[in-house]
Every structure is written in structure tokens, then in C-alpha cells.
Amino acid sequence: MPLPLILGIGAAIAAVGGVGAGIHGGVKMKEANDTMKSAQYRHEQNVEKFESKNKQTTEVMDKLGTLELEIIKSFSLFADLIEKIHNRPEFKNIDSNGEKIPTYSPEELKKVSVGAGVLVGGLSGAAAGTAGGFAAAGATTAAVMALGTASTGTAIATLSGAAATNATLAALGGGAIAAGGGGIALGTAVLGGATLGVGLLVGGIIFNFTGSKLSDKADEAWSQMKKAEEEINKICDYLDELETCAKEYHATLNKLNNIYQKHIDKMKFLIVDMSMTDWKYFSDSAKLLVENTYYLVGLLYNMCKVKLVLQSENKDETNAINRDEINTMQLKAENYLLTA
Numbered sequence: 001m002p003l004p005l006i007l008g009i010g011a012a013i014a015a016v017g018g019v020g021a022g023i024h025g026g027v028k029m030k031e032a033n034d035t036m037k038s039a040q041y042r043h044e045q046n047v048e049k050f051e052s053k054n055k056q057t058t059e060v061m062d063k064l065g066t067l068e069l070e071i072i073k074s075f076s077l078f079a080d081l082i083e084k085i086h087n088r089p090e091f092k093n094i095d096s097n098g099e100k101i102p103t104y105s106p107e108e109l110k111k112v113s114v115g116a117g118v119l120v121g122g123l124s125g126a127a128a129g130t131a132g133g134f135a136a137a138g139a140t141t142a143a144v145m146a147l148g149t150a151s152t153g154t155a156i157a158t159l160s161g162a163a164a165t166n167a168t169l170a171a172l173g174g175g176a177i178a179a180g181g182g183g184i185a186l187g188t189a190v191l192g193g194a195t196l197g198v199g200l201l202v203g204g205i206i207f208n209f210t211g212s213k214l215s216d217k218a219d220e221a222w223s224q225m226k227k228a229e230e231e232i233n234k235i236c237d238y239l240d241e242l243e244t245c246a247k248e249y250h251a252t253l254n255k256l257n258n259i260y261q262k263h264i265d266k267m268k269f270l271i272v273d274m275s276m277t278d279w280k281y282f283s284d285s286a287k288l289l290v291e292n293t294y295y296l297v298g299l300l301y302n303m304c305k306v307k308l309v310l311q312s313e314n315k316d317e318t319n320a321i322n323r324d325e326i327n328t329m330q331l332k333a334e335n336y337l338l339t340a
Contacts, residue, residue: 028215035218039225046225046232053236057243061132061308064250066123068139068304069131071257072116074264078297079106079113081267082290087279091294104298112301115143135246136309140301242321246308249326252333256300259340263293299336303329 082088083106119142123131134142266289270276276286306329310320 032215032218035215036221039218039221043225043228046229050232050236053239055128057239057246058129058132060243060246060250061135062128062130064246064253064308065131065133065135065139066120067250067253067257068135069116069120069123069143071253071260071300072139072143072304073113073120074261075109075116075297075301076113077268078264078293079109081264081271082106082294084271084277085279085282085290086277088290089279091291104301109297109301112140112143115146118146119143132246136307138305138307140305141307238321242308245321245323245326249303249306249308249330252330252337253300253303255337256296256303256333259337260293260296260300263289263296267293295336299332303333 116139119134270286270289276282279287282290306325307322308326310322312319
């Protein structure tokens with residue numbers, strides 16, 4: 001066989017082999033590209049899910065925190081009214097359905113009321129999640145802290161930030177997701193698009209090799225996305241539970257507050273409008289009104305003390321929802337509502 005023909009056949013065979021390798025590499029490139037795009041899309045959907053759930057939970061928590069602060073702020077009126085009553089008892093032996101009245105003083109109520117007023121005044125310009133942060137950390141505690149801002153002139157933002165640091169919505173255990181940080185980063189180098197813009201390389205064998213490398217990168221991207229998805233689902237489940245908890249607590253607190261506001265209006269009419277200020281001349285129904293209001297204030301005060309969230313000591317763990325204390329206060333409130 002003539003040499004040129006042999007060389008021609010050899011070249012043809014080599015060309016076919018190169019084309020075959022190139023086609024195989026092209027398939028790998030397409031598969032890798034599809035995998036990368038799927039991973040990117042799914043991650044974006046997961047992050048969107050997380051951000052939506054976080055926003056929803058933040059709104060519920062803010063609503064609860066605002067209600068708690070408004071209730072605490074209103075205690076100053078009760079403190080003023082109770083101090084106008086002469087010869088009043090200490091109410092130490094009063095109970096409601098077997099529950100003892102929480103002890104507090106008018107002075108204590110006035111102080112915490114001032115603190116709550118400071119916080120309420122600063123909420124209008126505060127970031128979303130601030131009021132929820134107070135609820136998570138305990139609104140009564142936050143109001144006590146705020147007394148310092150009222151006397152020293154410290155900016156409300158300072159306290160808001162401190163309270164938010166202890167709140168679930170600001171730092172979910174310090175782990176992979178921070179509620180204010182925009183979700184989880186998913187390997188930007190892998191999903192940033194840099195590896196998808198590879199041009200066609202000359203030579204089928206080199207092209208095939210590049211396709212294999214991209215396939216490995218695509219698998220890595222998918223693996224990272226799955227890990228992020230698992231973490232996002234875990235946090236979304238947690239936020240679901242917190243949101244449910246906050247809604248139930250808000251509903252109970254709101255019912256008690258509605259009763260309390262009616263009692264306060266009656267007390268105000270009795271003591272201010274009717275000038276009834278001597279306990280000795282109070283009728284049995286008037287005494288019962290004051291006693292019930294006194295109990296309600298203590299119950300509301302303690303409910304607003306509850307930390308909805310207990311911060312984890314381990315930064316890699318999600319904060320815990322304070323279920324035990326929440327359930328205890330819910331039960332006390334429900335017992336009262338049954339007899340109200």
C-alpha cells in the first residue's frame with residue numbers, strides 16, 4: 001500500500017477518534033452545565049424560601065414585641081391609681097383559681113413603664129426585627145435596660161442592637177444562617193458562572209478532559225447545594241415553630257390586655273371621676289375589681305418577662321424556643337380567662 005494512502009487512512013482514523021472524543025466531551029460539558037444551572041436555580045429557590053419565612057416570622061415577632069411594650073408602658077396608669085387608694089391591703093393573700101398573685105410594687109411598675117416608653121418611642125425608626133428582638137429576649141427585661149438610656153441619653157439604637165443580638169431573628173445560634181445576613185453562601189467560586197464560560201478547545205482529547213473536570217465541579221456544586229438546602233430546611237422548620245409560638249402567645253396576651261384595659265377604665269372612673277380613694281368605703285364589687293386588676297397586672301408583667309428564645313451556648317447550634325416557660329405562662333393565662 002502506498003505511503004500517502006497509509007498516512008491518509010491513519011489521519012482519517014485519528015480524525016474520527018478525535019471527533020468521537022470531542023462529542024463525548026461535549027456531552028459531558030452539557031451535562032455539567034445543566035447540573036450547575038439546576039444547582040444554582042434550586043439554591044436560589046431555597047434562599048427565597050428562607051428569606052420569605054424569615055420575613056414572615058420577623059413580622060409576627062415584631063407584632064408581639066410591640067404589644068408587650070405597649071402593655072408594660074400602660075402600667076404607669078395602674079400604678080398611679082393604686083397609689084391613690086388609702087388603707088389598701090397588700091393583696092398578698094389574693095389568688096385566682098389557685099394561682100398566687102405575683103408580687104410587685106407601684107414604684108417598680110412606674111420604672112419599667114418609663115423604660116417601655118423609651119423603647120416604644122424608638123420603634124418607629126428601628127429596623128425590622130427590633131421589637132421582635134425585645135420579645136425574644138424578654139420585653140420586661142429590655143424595658144428595665146432602657147431605664148439607663150432614659151437617664152444617660154444613650155441612643156435607642158444601642159439598646160436595640162443589644163437586644164437584637166440576643167434574639168433569634170438576629171442570630172440563629174450563630175450557625176450557617178444569620179437572619180440578617182442574606183442566607184447561606186453556596187460556594188461562589190463554583191456557582192458564580194466562571195466555570196460555565198469555557199470556550200471550545202482545539203483537540204478532542206483536551207476537550208474531553210475539560211468536560212470531565214467540569215463534571216467534577218458540577219457534582220461538587222450539587223453537593224454544596226444539598227448541604228445548604230438541608231440547613232435552610234432545618235432553620236425554616238425552626239422559624240415555623242417560633243412563628244406559631246409567637247402567634248399563640250400574642251393571641252393570649254391580647255385577650256388578657258383587652259380585659260385589663262376595661263378594668264383600668266372602671267378603676268379610673270371609680271377613683272378619679274368618683275373620687276373613691278379610701279379602701280374602707282369600697283363596695284365588695286369595687287374591691288373585687290381592684291383585686292382582679294392587681295392580679296392581671298402581675299400576670300401580664302410576668303408574661304412580658306418571658307424570653308421566647310434561649311440563646312444557645314454553642315454557636316453552631318440553633319437557639320432554643322423557651323417552650324417550658326411559655327407553656328407555663330399560657331396555662332396560667334388560660335386558667336384566668338376561664339374565670340374572667
